[in-house]
Amino acid sequence: MTLQNVARTLKTAKGRCPSTLSSNPYQHIPAFISQLLATSKPFNDSTLSDLNPATFHDILANPDLKASKCFHFFDFVLKNQSLVPFKPDLQAHLTLIGRLLQARLFRNAEALFKSVSVDENFRYPFLDIASAVENCCFEPKIMTKIFNSMLKVYSDNGKFGEVLKVFDYMKNKGIMIDERTCTVHLHALNGADELESLLDFFNQMVESGLEISVYSLTVVVDGLCRNGEMKKGREIVEEMAARGVTANVITFNTLIDSCAKRWEFDELDSVLSLMEKQGVKFNADTYKFLINGYTSYGKIEEAERLAGEMHDKGLRVDTYFYNLMINGYCKLGSIESVLLLFDTMNNRNVKPNADTYWPLISWYFKVGEMEGAMKCVNEMQKKGLELDKVMYDMLIDRFCRNGMVDEAFDLHIEMERKGFHADIPLCDQMGKLFCEINQTEKGKMLLNIMIKRGVSPKKVSFVSAIS
Known part of the structure; x- marks a missing residue:
């Protein structure tokens, strides 16, 4: 059936007496629309030229067509405006919006409302839209949905002034918000x-x-x-x-x-x-926020008290919380408290990670206790916790600063095996120390390692010392 026949069917149906009307005067329209939307053939001017605003509105209001099908037909017409002798008006938009909301197709309804309320090319002032909604004689439930949809669309698109207009209008008209x-x-x-x-x-x-x-x-x-x-x-x-x-x-x-x-x-x-x-009880996030705040300020004992309270309430105190407290105690130099926390973690079956050990290792470095630092490193590795590049670099730097270049070199070899490369300044630092203590063979080994990974000898400062 062509659109011309659709228009004729609608016009004839409207002109008949109720007694002569068929039970379904729109029975051919759904099939026609389905066929129209499904075809892959291009349309010529005559295909849609018979469509007029009244016929278009009747199609959108047709109870035999699903709201989703009407929406696709509406979109089809918009995309083929050169073949249609009119532009869908505000009433057509609102008729379809009402049907979409009734069918709970909220996203489609909001997209359609956006085109007449926000888009620059086809925008109507709010009061014009509100007046048109009332003229459409929607049932109260649908009208409520339409105005709430307006409020949301204006808000989603940053039209905050329009939201206030909608809110005031609804309040004054007694429309449920x-x-x-x-x-x-x-x-x-x-x-x-x-x-x-x-x-x-x-x-x-x-x-x-x-x-x-x-x-x-x-x-x-x-x-x-x-x-x-x-x-x-x-x-x-x-x-x-x-x-x-x-x-x-x-x-x-x-x-x-x-x-x-x-x-x-x-x-x-x-x-x-x-x-x-x-009477609102703490949850795990409450404790997390409090422990974060107290540890960052240095109120570690208060944070530890809260962690104990969490444990007593059956809330799991995970590694993250202990790391916060250990880091805080290390900053205060309270190493005895740190070691007690390690014992607590062990007793409560909380597994440490690299971030658990690193504040303690850094503290040992800071005070020059290399033996304590390496003890922590060894304990980490026994637990299957791997060092990353940053940790290796810091260990090598600290060994070099304490004159322990052999230990630094051993770590560098281990680091290379794991696919990490020490920074060039660190390698330079080790090379110079080897030269100072006349260990040129290790200096050459270090230089070869650097050249193999693409470092130019010109960038190595200790080359002349081992030549």
Whole structure:
């Protein structure tokens, strides 16, 4: 069936009396549209030239066509505008949007709404769209979905001023506002670092009588914390608790993480007190944020106390937490505490990794205790923990600085076998030391190793000394 026949069928069907109408006057249209979309043959001008706005609207509203099929037909018409004598108007867009939303095809509906509300070439002002929606006489449920979809599309595309227009319009017209859609907009404002707008919109949500969720509250708290306003974030949590909205552990963790990273320990104490008052329990992330903050500040004993509390509550204290505490104690030079933590890890079956040993090795280097450093290195290797290039380079450098060039050379050979190459300055350092103690044979061996991996002799400073 051609589009001309489709138009004639629709026109004839509309002109008949109800008693003479067939039970399905649109019965040929679905098959025609399917055939039209499925064909791979090019179309000529006459194929779509009989299509007019009224017929197009009737096709989009046809109950025998699935909303998804209408969407593809609409897209087909848009892509073949040179063959169609008109441009789909706002009513056509809204008719299809309504059907898509009813069919829960939200992504397609939002894409279509974006074309008439955001895209530069075919954009209508919000009030024109709102008026057209009302003229389409949608049932209340669909109208609600359309306006909430508008709010989301404007928000997703950064049209924050238009979002406020939609929100106010819905509030004034008594159209139900979806709090989850508002949460999406709060996320968008937070992502755009629009803190003032974020707070203003949240206040409008509260004042409009919306039932605020903990998710919206958490987004607002996160926005404040990102801007260093932890105290204000805590105060909003207290205010919303009085309105019946209780913060959850994620909300509190947002405050705790921000306070701990900024070493705002007085405010942190206030947050922890409020958390206890509201009966919200710590989770593993809470402890992680606290231990991170305390160790970075040097409050290692407090961090260790929290790790013990985690263990007592049945929460696994993993290697990462112990590494933080070991690193902190090493910075303070409290090696006895470090060794006790190693014992604790062993007793609790927590396996160390290279990052566990390295702060202790670095401390031994710093104080010149090479024997202690090598003892840690040997223990690492016995546990199957491999050294990386950075570790090898540091070990070689420290051996050289302490005049232990033979030990440095042995490490260099081991390093090469594992596919790592020491930096040229380190090799130069070893070569000079060999020359100073008249071990020119080892100096030549070192030079050969360097040349084999492509280092030019001109870049080696000890060449003349061994010639």
